[in-house]
Amino acid sequence: MDHNISVHLTEEQLNKRIAEIGAEITKRFQGESVYLVCILKGSIFYTTELAKRIELPMNIDFMTVSSYGSETKSSGIINIKKDLESSIEGKNVILVEDIIDSGYTLSHLCKLLRTRNPKTLTITTLLDKPDRRVVDDVVVDYTGFEIPDKFVVGFGLDYDQRYRNLPYIGFIEDEV
Ligand SMILES: O=P(O)(O)OC[C@H]1O[C@H](OP(=O)(O)OP(=O)(O)O)[C@H](O)[C@@H]1O
Numbered sequence: 001m002d003h004n005i006s007v008h009l010t011e012e013q014l015n016k017r018i019a020e021i022g023a024e025i026t027k028r029f030q031g032e033s034v035y036l037v038c039i040l041k042g043s044i045f046y047t048t049e050l051a052k053r054i055e056l057p058m059n060i061d062f063m064t065v066s067s068y069g070s071e072t073k074s075s076g077i078i079n080i081k082k083d084l085e086s087s088i089e090g091k092n093v094i095l096v097e098d099i100i101d102s103g104y105t106l107s108h109l110c111k112l113l114r115t116r117n118p119k120t121l122t123i124t125t126l127l128d129k130p131d132r133r134v135v136d137d138v139v140v141d142y143t144g145f146e147i148p149d150k151f152v153v154g155f156g157l158d159y160d161q162r163y164r165n166l167p168y169i170g171f172i173e174d175e176v
């Protein structure tokens with residue numbers, strides 16, 4: 001089944017905003033190094049574009065988490081499927097998310113990473129759907145775009161594992 005997808009954020013808009021965030025992070029951590037934590041799979045596109053715009057010594061690591069629920073709804077139960085390769089103790093960790101929806105994933109991840117004693121923990125998300133928030137106990141340092149409560153795909157985000165490769169963020173309008 002294919003879908004009608006309307007463009008909400010173009011590749012140009014996304015990359016312009018990502019460059020701004022990269023410049024802010026570069027300024028904030030001048031003279032230090034950072035440890036980027038990419039939450040697979042969705043954040044892979046945002047992480048690579050952002051990493052190219054941060055002019056600091058950097059390590060990039062990956063975590064895979066899953067939330068049990070339906071295709072489009074989070075349940076609040078988060079499971080770590082792949083953990084980081086190295087210790088983050090004493091490091092400037094930057095957690096890179098593609099989207100915050102209910103907030104369950106971010107809340108759980110922040111609590112977990114804090115127990116590992118990073119020097120700093122900074123949160124960035126490309127997209128935020130504030131209308132969907134259930135858990136709101138984490139301050140997000142750098143947000144790309146706030147979006148309305150509609151299901152988005154592209155730039156890493158999927159619908160049933162499809163459409164991650166679209167170079168833009170689009171709304172799924174209907175099935176065709
Ligand atoms: O705020 P929440 O309601 O917890 O939702 C946000 C999470 O959902 C998405 O991941 P998903 O589980 O779809 O996995 P994926 O990145 O592999 O597509 C997204 O990447 C966030 O990690």
Ligand SMILES: Nc1nc2[nH]cnc2c(=O)[nH]1
Pocket residue numbers: 099100101150151152153157158159
């Ligand atoms: N692909 C995708 N994943 C999500 N996870 C939470 N919200 C969304 C969304 O709008 N699109």
